[in-house]
Amino acid sequence: MDNKVLDCDNNVEEHTAVNQTLASTPSSSTSGCVSGDDTSDGKSVPASIVTAENYLTISEESQALCSVEDLTKAVEQCKEMVLDSAECSEERKWLVRRLIELRLRLQEAREATEQENGSPTQHSELKVVLGHHFALQNQPAATAKHHCDRCSGVIWSVVHSWYQCSDCRYSCHVKCLPQVCRVCAHVTSSENPLYILDICPEVGLSAQAYRCAECKAHITFKNSWVEPRLCDYNGHYYCPNCHWNMTCVIPARVVHNWDFEEKPVCQATRQLLQLMVKRPVLKLQELNPRLFGFVEELSLVKKIREDILLMKKYFVLCKEATESKLLWQLNDRLHFIDSTDSYSLQDLIDINSGKLLEYLEKVQSVFVKHIKEECKLCYGRGYVCELCDDSEVIFPFDTVAAICQKCSTVFHKNCWMKKNHHCPKCARIQERAKRKESTSSDDG
Numbered sequence: 001m002d003n004k005v006l007d008c009d010n011n012v013e014e015h016t017a018v019n020q021t022l023a024s025t026p027s028s029s030t031s032g033c034v035s036g037d038d039t040s041d042g043k044s045v046p047a048s049i050v051t052a053e054n055y056l057t058i059s060e061e062s063q064a065l066c067s068v069e070d071l072t073k074a075v076e077q078c079k080e081m082v083l084d085s086a087e088c089s090e091e092r093k094w095l096v097r098r099l100i101e102l103r104l105r106l107q108e109a110r111e112a113t114e115q116e117n118g119s120p121t122q123h124s125e126l127k128v129v130l131g132h133h134f135a136l137q138n139q140p141a142a143t144a145k146h147h148c149d150r151c152s153g154v155i156w157s158v159v160h161s162w163y164q165c166s167d168c169r170y171s172c173h174v175k176c177l178p179q180v181c182r183v184c185a186h187v188t189s190s191e192n193p194l195y196i197l198d199i200c201p202e203v204g205l206s207a208q209a210y211r212c213a214e215c216k217a218h219i220t221f222k223n224s225w226v227e228p229r230l231c232d233y234n235g236h237y238y239c240p241n242c243h244w245n246m247t248c249v250i251p252a253r254v255v256h257n258w259d260f261e262e263k264p265v266c267q268a269t270r271q272l273l274q275l276m277v278k279r280p281v282l283k284l285q286e287l288n289p290r291l292f293g294f295v296e297e298l299s300l301v302k303k304i305r306e307d308i309l310l311m312k313k314y315f316v317l318c319k320e321a322t323e324s325k326l327l328w329q330l331n332d333r334l335h336f337i338d339s340t341d342s343y344s345l346q347d348l349i350d351i352n353s354g355k356l357l358e359y360l361e362k363v364q365s366v367f368v369k370h371i372k373e374e375c376k377l378c379y380g381r382g383y384v385c386e387l388c389d390d391s392e393v394i395f396p397f398d399t400v401a402a403i404c405q406k407c408s409t410v411f412h413k414n415c416w417m418k419k420n421h422h423c424p425k426c427a428r429i430q431e432r433a434k435r436k437e438s439t440s441s442d443d444g
């Protein structure tokens with residue numbers, strides 16, 4: 001299994017032969033892992049060896065190289081150059097990578113032509129692999145170009161078909177499908193919808209037996225070829241095929257340090273975080289209550305969320321509010337209607353940028369307007385403070401208001417303080433209960 005996943009191009013004949021030639025020297029013994037490299041890695045090649053005549057790269061500019069004939073020629077040319085190059089040289093390493101890349105493309109081009117001619121390699125429309133629901137993509141990609149999530153190579157949607165998972169958007173070449181080793185992020189996030197909340201819980205390369213945490217390819221710092229890349233979210237090391245140095249906001253860093261700086265993560269994490277970003281799974285009050293003390297926007301948002309819940313009690317009893325779907329103002333953050341303490345990572349990102357506060361203030365003013373100005377029924381459910389002579393109608397969400405926690409009656413905050421939180425309504429209820437008790441005992 002291990003050896004198989006190292007080579008995503010193991011169906012390309014002659015590949016092993018080249019590796020064997022190179023494997024005769026110790027320093028190149030890991031050359032089997034370089035299959036399907038990231039095209040951007042081409043930049044790391046020393047400029048000295050990239051001359052006009054040996055630069056056989058398959059960059060976007062040289063898209064002309066896509067017919068089977070051209071590619072066959074290019075493969076032959078590159079093979080000769082490999083043999084001519086000095087053993088263990090940087091140049092040879094580079095050329096071998098190009099050779100493998102060219103062969104992959106040749107293979108793909110062959111498959112594509114076969115498909116056009118209606119020969120046996122018809123791929124099924126739908127495949128289920130490790131929880132992914134792969135749908136065959138026959139049309140050239142309309143938007144940005146795609147990279148294969150298995151081998152990290154470019155997907156030439158003009159030339160051939162490819163698969164994409166309808167749940168997590170994992171994309172791959174048709175030929176890479178059998179080597180897919182990442183469980184669908186949609187499945188992972190459904191099974192365990194919680195974030196890792198330790199900041200980069202690194203375990204170290206040796207604990208991973210010097211293998212990529214996803215595809216198990218050998219990785220080591222000693223060999224610059226297959227450099228281990230750390231995923232800042234889960235603390236594991238990955239090979240460049242599984243970790244493209246893409247960056248994300250890390251939930252643990254936000255929750256503990258209010259730090260929104262994006263950090264490099266592996267592709268699996270990136271997909272996972274993208275799927276999770278709008279889920280309200282962060283109970284901030286439990287995780288880090290001190291945050292509310294030093295992030296002003298956060299405490300303002302918290303206050304508005306509490307007010308919204310108080311106003312919700314009015315709307316559920318108001319026909320007009322129900323009919324006009326007033327609460328649907330919050331339809332992209334429905335969790336704000338259910339609780340005051342669950343936040344999605346997106347909420348926190350938007351609090352940091354100021355976007356959420358602005359949005360909530362707008363919603364709040366629409367709600368307040370309904371209760372205080374537009375709706376007689378809701379207005380009629382306001383309170384008059386029993387503790388003073390003021391006849392002004394007050395509401396539980398007013399800044400001047402205080403609420404008795406036992407009976408929910410509303411008073412002026414000042415009056416409530418002056419009376420030492422002594423609630424006249426609660427007193428009356430108690431009085432009545434006592435009287436009832438005494439009469440019932442008289443009867444008995």
Ligand SMILES: [Zn+2]
Binds near residue numbers: 008148149150151152
């Ligand atoms: Zn691929």
Ligand SMILES: [Zn+2]
Binds near residue numbers: 131165186
């Ligand atoms: Zn998937």
Ligand SMILES: [Zn+2]
Binds near residue numbers: 215238239
């Ligand atoms: Zn890997």
Ligand SMILES: [Zn+2]
Binds near residue numbers: 377
């Ligand atoms: Zn109303």
Ligand SMILES: [Zn+2]
Binds near residue numbers: 386390412
């Ligand atoms: Zn009062």
Ligand SMILES: [Zn+2]
Binds near residue numbers: 407408
């Ligand atoms: Zn009370």
